[in-house]
Amino acid sequence: MRKRPAVTTMKVPEIALIFWIAKLCTTGFGESFSDYVFFNDYIGQHLAMLMGLGLLLACLTVQIATTKYIPWVYWLAVTAVSVFGTMSADFLNKDLGMPLYASTLMLVAVQAAVFAAWYGTQRTLDVHSIDNRLRELFYWLTVLCTFALGTAAGDFAAVTLGLGTLASSFVFLGIILIPAVGYRWFRVDEVLAFWFAYTITRPLGASVADWLSVPAPYGDGLQWGTGPISLVLGILLVGVVALVGSRHRRSGPPKAAPLAAATEVR
Numbered sequence: 001m002r003k004r005p006a007v008t009t010m011k012v013p014e015i016a017l018i019f020w021i022a023k024l025c026t027t028g029f030g031e032s033f034s035d036y037v038f039f040n041d042y043i044g045q046h047l048a049m050l051m052g053l054g055l056l057l058a059c060l061t062v063q064i065a066t067t068k069y070i071p072w073v074y075w076l077a078v079t080a081v082s083v084f085g086t087m088s089a090d091f092l093n094k095d096l097g098m099p100l101y102a103s104t105l106m107l108v109a110v111q112a113a114v115f116a117a118w119y120g121t122q123r124t125l126d127v128h129s130i131d132n133r134l135r136e137l138f139y140w141l142t143v144l145c146t147f148a149l150g151t152a153a154g155d156f157a158a159v160t161l162g163l164g165t166l167a168s169s170f171v172f173l174g175i176i177l178i179p180a181v182g183y184r185w186f187r188v189d190e191v192l193a194f195w196f197a198y199t200i201t202r203p204l205g206a207s208v209a210d211w212l213s214v215p216a217p218y219g220d221g222l223q224w225g226t227g228p229i230s231l232v233l234g235i236l237l238v239g240v241v242a243l244v245g246s247r248h249r250r251s252g253p254p255k256a257a258p259l260a261a262a263t264e265v266r
Contacts, residue, residue: 010069011130012139015194018247020201022075022240027205029233030082030147032213036226038087045095052084060140064133071245078143079237085147086206093155100156107149111199114142125191142195150202158207164220165211172204209233 013019038048059080063073092103118138119125130136157168179196182188211221213229 010128011063011066011074011136012127013069013071013074013244013248015127018240018244020197022237022244023078023198023201024205025233025237025240026075026079026082027147027150027202028209029230029237030079030086031151031206031209032226032233033230034083034086034090035210035214036230037083038090039226045091049084049087049091052080052087056080056084063140064136069248071241071248075237075241075244077140081140081144082147082202085144085202086151088144089148089151089155092152100152100160104149104152104156107145107152111142111145111149114138114145115195118142125195127191127194143198146195146199147202150199151206154203154206154210157203158210158220165207165214166221169204169207169211172200172207176200176204 034052037043037051038045040048043051059073059077063077066073089103089107092098092106093100098106115125118135122129122135122138124135127139130139154168154172157163157171158165163171176197179188179193179200183190183193209229210219213219213224213226214221215223215225
């Protein structure tokens with residue numbers, strides 16, 4: 001029987017400034033492209049969901065099959081999660097009629113349950129301890145939950161609370177500074193700070209994308225359209241991932257490092 005390759009400890013990138021830039025690009029693109037496809041009359045919401053799920057499964061299959069961190073494979077998987085996670089939250093609200101506050105609270109509970117199961121079985125939530133298949137599956141399930149939760153929370157702030165997309169962007173920008181300040185000056189646990197920030201990047205990026213793209217009469221921003229903004233953000237995302245790939249090739253495989261690297265500007 002052919003022996004399966006072992007999972008290495010570095011299936012995820014180092015947590016540095018370029019990581020957060022790439023992550024924000026995936027959230028913005030995922031929001032605008034998901035809206036473009038999900039609310040497209042020619043495609044329909046159910047077909048859009050199936051397409052998003054197919055893309056997600058294909059990308060995750062390739063990612064999990066790898067034995068090391070490959071930038072293009074990893075960030076394509078994150079982008080696929082972003083698109084499907086957005087569709088999932090929109091499906092709860094638009095198709096099932098679940099109020100935004102209810103879907104937000106439900107997704108908070110789901111994410112908490114995933115964290116509890118991950119920690120209960122593995123005794124760690126550190127993204128740089130991904131050294132077996134179960135931990136990797138927990139990692140990607142958590143990433144999916146953060147995208148769905150972030151979508152619901154962003155819509156809740158903009159629509160239910162009536163803040164609008166621009167004000168919501170500034171609110172989430174302020175919130176995402178909390179873990180950075182807490183970790184830097186108040187010794188907040190680095191894993192907690194990471195996952196807090198990781199979750200908030202979703203509504204932050206989505207709120208900015210919605211402010212740029214959502215058309216009238218639903219949008220309260222520039223209303224440039226989800227199609228054009230998807231194209232612009234897609235090109236930006238490709239450029240950022242190309243930069244990540246170039247840096248990765250020059251520096252070689254990253255060494256396992258603590259999340260303290262998140263505070264470094266590289």
